[in-house]
Amino acid sequence: MDLRLTETQEAARQTARELAEKKLLPAAAKLDAGETFPVEAVKDLAEAGLLGMRIPESHGGAALDTVSYALTLMEIARADAAVAVTLSVNNLVAETLANFATPAQKDAWLPRLNTPEGLGAFALTEPQAGSDASNLRTRAEHKGSHYLLNGEKTWITSANHAGVFLVMAVTDPAKRSKGISAFLVEGGAKGMTVGKHEPKMGQRASHSCPVFFKDCKVPAANLLGGEGEGLKVALSGLDSGRIGIASLSVGILQACLEEMLRYSKERTAFGKPIADFQAIQWMIADTAVELEAARNLTLAAAWRKDAGEPIGEKAAMAKLFASEAANRAAYRATQVFGGYGYSREFRVERLYRDARVLTLYEGTSEIQRLVIARNVLK
Numbered sequence: 001m002d003l004r005l006t007e008t009q010e011a012a013r014q015t016a017r018e019l020a021e022k023k024l025l026p027a028a029a030k031l032d033a034g035e036t037f038p039v040e041a042v043k044d045l046a047e048a049g050l051l052g053m054r055i056p057e058s059h060g061g062a063a064l065d066t067v068s069y070a071l072t073l074m075e076i077a078r079a080d081a082a083v084a085v086t087l088s089v090n091n092l093v094a095e096t097l098a099n100f101a102t103p104a105q106k107d108a109w110l111p112r113l114n115t116p117e118g119l120g121a122f123a124l125t126e127p128q129a130g131s132d133a134s135n136l137r138t139r140a141e142h143k144g145s146h147y148l149l150n151g152e153k154t155w156i157t158s159a160n161h162a163g164v165f166l167v168m169a170v171t172d173p174a175k176r177s178k179g180i181s182a183f184l185v186e187g188g189a190k191g192m193t194v195g196k197h198e199p200k201m202g203q204r205a206s207h208s209c210p211v212f213f214k215d216c217k218v219p220a221a222n223l224l225g226g227e228g229e230g231l232k233v234a235l236s237g238l239d240s241g242r243i244g245i246a247s248l249s250v251g252i253l254q255a256c257l258e259e260m261l262r263y264s265k266e267r268t269a270f271g272k273p274i275a276d277f278q279a280i281q282w283m284i285a286d287t288a289v290e291l292e293a294a295r296n297l298t299l300a301a302a303w304r305k306d307a308g309e310p311i312g313e314k315a316a317m318a319k320l321f322a323s324e325a326a327n328r329a330a331y332r333a334t335q336v337f338g339g340y341g342y343s344r345e346f347r348v349e350r351l352y353r354d355a356r357v358l359t360l361y362e363g364t365s366e367i368q369r370l371v372i373a374r375n376v377l378k
């Protein structure tokens with residue numbers, strides 16, 4: 001792996017950094033406080049060519065590599081993790097489509113994911129099936145020219161603003177995990193309703209909602225992959241998605257370190273800046289080390305993906321380490337700020353809340369450890 005960035009990778013990072021500094025960071029606290037979906041930010045991402053950055057040029061995207069994508073998400077998350085997760089879910093849908101769709105499906109669906117109106121939502125989780133994704137109950141019955149979907153999804157990120165849904169549903173209950181299939185469903189499809197977004201602890205400008213299917217007719221042509229391949233489709237998407245969440249975690253780590261550095265030099269106690277106290281320096285040093293390690297694990301997983309290597313284990317390692325390190329960093333940043341770290345007036349309070357979900361979604365830390373152990377032990 002070459003640790004120097006290519007010109008394209010550096011340019012992608014610079015574009016994301018400028019957008020993050022000029023537009024996302026100044027807006028983040030207000031969007032969070034109001035639980036306001038970042039409509040303008042999604043438009044800005046589309047205009048900057050970042051929304052469909054991994055989509056092939058033949059379908060209107062920027063066709064950038066995974067390293068560029070990871071660097072972009074790090075910059076965006078440093079400013080606003082809610083915007084970053086919206087982008088990351090869109091990309092999860094786009095990449096899964098690019099990998100499994102027929103040429104006709106690609107032509108019909110991929111260009112939409114470059115646009116705010118076609119924002120992607122990934123609908124796997126159900127009230128009774130999170131980590132145990134093989135336990136889905138949403139049914140898709142084959143009725144000749146179409147499938148009929150019935151059931152309920154939960155926690156579906158961007159569902160209330162999405163135009164393209166990737167939905168996993170059971171086509172053959174007897175076959176259990178091999179009886180799940182993946183479908184492309186239009187936002188606003190008849191028979192699909194989106195419930196109110198969950199009130200959340202952090203990343204509040206990102207909306208995650210329940211989605212209900214009642215006799216929702218989906219054309220048979222919208223089956224993605226073969227019948228029974230839905231779990232394979234979903235899990236392969238999540239492998240890449242984990243590089244996304246690891247990148248988000250790196251962005252939060254970076255923001256925590258910057259806040260700790262700035263505040264510890266400004267704030268004085270006992271007649272000197274608190275940065276002069278060894279106790280504060282150790283928290284800063286530990287965060288700097290973990291930031292470096294998390295960034296390297298994440299970029300290494302991205303680099304392997306670009307090299308065409310299998311990434312399941314490495315993406316799980318990056319996600320596990322970076323997400324847990326981001327939580328430790330957010331804890332330390334709050335500690336360095338003292339009482340002010342607990343005030344909604346300061347950015348570290350948001351970082352603390354935004355970091356918490358990183359070890360939960362797209363596979364909990366326990367599931368990442370299962371994936372890693374399975375690989376290490378084989």
Ligand SMILES: Cc1cc2nc3c(=O)[nH]c(=O)nc-3n(C[C@H](O)[C@H](O)[C@H](O)COP(=O)(O)OP(=O)(O)OC[C@H]3O[C@@H](n4cnc5c(N)ncnc54)[C@H](O)[C@@H]3O)c2cc1C
Binds near residue numbers: 129155156362
């Ligand atoms: C903000 C947010 C956004 C989300 N966005 C989406 C989305 O867009 N699309 C989507 O499909 N889902 C989404 N999810 C759902 C998310 O992926 C699940 O919450 C997650 O996979 C965990 O599932 P669960 O909540 O059902 O927990 P459970 O699976 O019930 O887990 C509960 C606990 O048991 C542990 N556990 C479970 N199984 C094992 C095991 N085998 N070994 C050890 N420990 C285990 C877990 O690690 C956890 O600690 C989102 C969730 C959140 C919070």
